[in-house]
Amino acid sequence: MNFTQFSFWWILAVVGGPALLARTLMLRAGLWRDRHDAVLLFALSSVLFWSASPFSFTIHLAELLVNYAVFRALPRVGRRSAYALAGAAIALDLSVLAYFKYADFLVRDVAGLLFAVRANPGGAIDASTLPPGISFYTFQVVAFMIDTARDPKAKPVALLDYLNFASFFPLVVAGPIERRASLLPQMQQFRWRCSASDIDAGLRWIALGAFAKFVLADNLALSVKIAETANPWIVLSSIYLFGLRIYFDFAGYSFIALGLGRLLGVRLTVNFLAPYSSTSIVEFWRRWHVSLSRWFRDYVYLPLGGSRHGLVALNLLIVFLVSGLWHGAGWNYVMWGAGHGLMMVAARALSRRVRVPRPAGWFLTFNAVMISWLLFMETDAHRLLAKIRTLLTPAAYSAAALQAARGFYTQVEALSLLITVGLAAATLLGEWRALREDGERPYEWLLQPLVAPALLGLSLFLSAKGFSEFVYFSF
Amino acid sequence: MLGLAWIGAYAFNAAGLDTDVSWTRSVYLQKRAIAASLPPGPRVLVVGGSGVHYGVDALELERELRMPAVNFGLHAGLGLGPILALALDEVRAGDIVVLIPEFGILQDTAGGAWLSGMFAAAVGRPGLGARGAMDTAREIFRAGVVNQNSLGKGVFVGLFGATGRARPVVDARGATAIFLEGTASASKVEGRMSASSRRRVEAFAAAVRARGAHLLAALPWLLVEADDDASLAAAGGYAADLGRIAPVLRDDRMNLKSDRALFSDTSYHLTAASRTIRSRELAAQIRNALNAAIRADAVSRAGRPR
Structure with missing residues (x-):
């Protein structure tokens, strides 16, 4: 699903156009219910994702179904068990990401520093097969799981709304990484209004x-x-x-x-x-890739303690090292992240003394x-x-x-x-x-x-x- | 506003202000005229991009094979779809079509490449070489898109009369009469023939045979580093894929060369001297392939019940 490819726009037009026409006709005939709009949206997202990469779509859908099953089970178990269950689901999501994105890096560039290893034996892991969007949608479903596990009063979510939340075609491949609070209500109330504005x-x-x-x-x-x-x-x-x-x-x-x-x-x-x-560099990170910066702030930086306990420098460095690694499986990305972490630490330290x-x-x-x-x-x-x-x-x-x-x-x-x-x-x-x-x-x-x-x-x-x-x- | 912009861009392309477009259009029109001017009867038609234009001497083929030959090499920037479509227009019964595509255009998944839309507008055939509705829509859309490089070249042509490319002078059989100066850098052969390219070549082969002509394929001469085994393996893959459609003419090293003296400005363009060597070798390969085909045909006929 690549907006630079003509095929994306073509499929959007030849699938979306007739689908909307059919919807209009069925609406007039009284055969269309509001809920069908959500079905149509998921169908369109699925067709577009499948046409881009059937392999990626299959992995994506399987992950979503496992996550949804866990999500549904959370209210039925105790608080401690809910955390354990959510943790297991998140570990699974991150494991899938790690396998596709980092396995080669871990074997060749990390283990390779210590042992003589044969990189990528048998060509099992090919960087070019990284499923499109996996870094983005994994973070989105992880955030959803954490938000749900943290909130014992969170209302149940229908499977279709969850699927639309995590598969919405404009964002599934490269973000923005949306949150439950901002996107889920829009998916639950989704209608093909097609308003002129x-x-x-x-x-x-x-x-x-x-x-x-x-x-x-x-x-x-x-x-x-x-x-x-x-x-x-x-x-x-x-x-x-x-x-x-x-x-x-x-x-x-x-x-x-x-x-x-x-x-x-x-x-x-x-x-x-x-x-x-x-x-300032602090301001830069409030303005660059906003949804990812907020994700790291809320799910890594703040749980580490944020600016409390005098560990702010360490926490910032950890966040930016992880952010660097998220961008790519290579030492250069780790160094890039470390560089920005150090700049953030320096900027915070100097901002109190130098104007x-x-x-x-x-x-x-x-x-x-x-x-x-x-x-x-x-x-x-x-x-x-x-x-x-x-x-x-x-x-x-x-x-x-x-x-x-x-x-x-x-x-x-x-x-x-x-x-x-x-x-x-x-x-x-x-x-x-x-x-x-x-x-x-x-x-x-x-x-x-x-x-x-x-x-x-x-x-x-x-x-x-x-x-x-x-x-x-x-x- | 978008529609007006598209029409404006189409007009720019139709005028052939981009020097690559005007060069390719001029070359194409000259070669088409040459092909049409040959007397009725079988010809050798060598098809490809500029690797053929600068790399095959059709007059030499003609001398070696004792039958008329035309160099129908155009520009790899057109992509496989337009190159095959334009060549097919010229094919007639008895012709021997030798397809020598650059590796890159076989790897592409789309039929048209960066020059296809602009060129199609310049020859008044938007959608040229497209297969299927989506491909056709894309190629028609591209006929009304100008890239910044083309616009820049158009400005230079308009302001300074600069061409940015050697004049498209061809000889009596369509090959270049001007050899470009320069030092070629070694290339790498990567990837495999895409599924869509395979389908395009298969369809081309079927259409050529339907017209009573014969199709041969050949690997281009390409400059690579001497120890580039990966390119050798990749070129072998392309040869195998092409070989499922038509006999493939090549040497033991898949036509990959490491002697820079053979090449002029790019890794596909040959010097005058190396072009002669290449053309004689190609003529011998064509002769062998045709003899093999005749023998196979004779064996097949002999084994058939009467």
Whole structure:
């Protein structure tokens, strides 16, 4: 289920369109009940997920059914048993995730540090077979289980509503990771209303997402010279271009998900809130991948004790190490997480003693976040070390290297890069201005009646030569 | 507004302002004219992307095989679907069609590639090479999408008259008359032939046979590192997959080469000298394959009850 693939939109149209038509006809004939809307929604989600990956869908459905059985049993057992049962279900969910995502890493990169092991014997584990969405929906069902186990007064939930909660097609593959309190009531009351205002709002979010993904992220991706390790100008510019790319890539996906949800009358969490406008690293993590940050705060950081007991630094480090590992099974992701954990610890410690002016805070945060993307984008350890060595060698930043850097791009590529970076900078500047004027709605100006269609039109003229996958799909 | 933008983008593509589009359209039209100009009777039609355009000398084939030959190599950016569809238009009874696809276009799951929509608009055939409703809808949609690179090239053409690509001069049998300068980097062969590509080639084979023509397949010459066993294994996989549809012409190393001197600007494009070697070798392989087919046919006829 990939919004960049034509097949997704095609199946959505050829399955969803006739289904809605049939619903309308049956409604007029008095044969349609409100509850059938939920059935239709689950059917559509299932068809889309199945068409993307039958294997993943099967695993997903099996997990949901086991979780639901446990969830139903919770009210019938004592409090202690309920915790044990919920814990077992969560352990099972995380085990499935660990098997597909981390088994190879644990064998080759962790055990391999201690013993001579044959990585991935027999090719049993292939990273490319990671079921799409498993990192996202696992966290969503785990949160649901914890919330349910914590609340002894939680009302029973119908199987269909639970399935729709965990399989809602706009979010099942890459979030946002929704909570019981925000999404479940919407699923329980779900109706295919198709209101004009929802369709209008949904299409604007989709237009914004398409622009962010196809124009900004995909064109930026073409300019990232990942293999270059010797020219510091290229290494440095590639890190910054990757930083912009990953933001517009994931934000683009999230906006399309938001728009699809809105088309159906469902409001999802806005996963990004102009993160590159942040004036501190703490603020950055309130604005970047909002639903994941909140998940870690509520289910890891706070249970560890949060900022109490004087263990805040340790707790922050644990949270960011786990967050790094969630993003990918590799030491580079662990180091990226550790880097952000250390920045958070340092920021908290310094914030009480040093008052940093906002422009300086933005400058420091923006550049620190950007530089840290090096650890995220570079999965090859040898290349990573070579790049760090190049970046830390002052003599490498020569005029000759700058001259040589021009040779990495043809005239047309340079023009294309200039256009893309200009559009990206204008978008970031607009977000920053919007934040100053309107608190927490940084994208409102891009969703205006004339702007959104213009963005969609621009997408037809300025898309990249070849589509790239969403970066976060590999997580 | 979206509809207007699509029409505008379609018009941009139809005008052939992207230099890759205009180059491919020009090459295609010239080769089609050459194929049509040959006298009635069997011909050798060599089909593929630019690997064929820059890698096969049809005049040399003609001399070796003593029958007319046409280089129908276009651009791998079109994808397998349009390349096969355009080639099929030219096939007639008795022809020997030699399909030499680049590995990448066999791996793709979609029939069209990044150039297909723009090219289809430029030749007035939106949906070219598509199979099935979804594929057709996608290719028609793509005819009205311009990428930023194309727009940039269009701007350069408009402002400075720059072409960004060598002029599409072809010789009397459709092969390039201009060899590109440059140093090729070694490639890797990865993946397998996709199921949709297999179905496309199968359908192409059936259509070729239905017209009374013969289909042969060949692996392209490709520059790889000398010790790249993974590419050798992967190329073997492609050969096996193609071999289930048509006889595959190749050497023991799956046509993978590690001598950079054989190649010009890319790992698929040959120099003038290596193109001659390649074409003579291909002619010998075609001759052997046809002899084998004739022998097999004779054995089959002899064994058939009268």
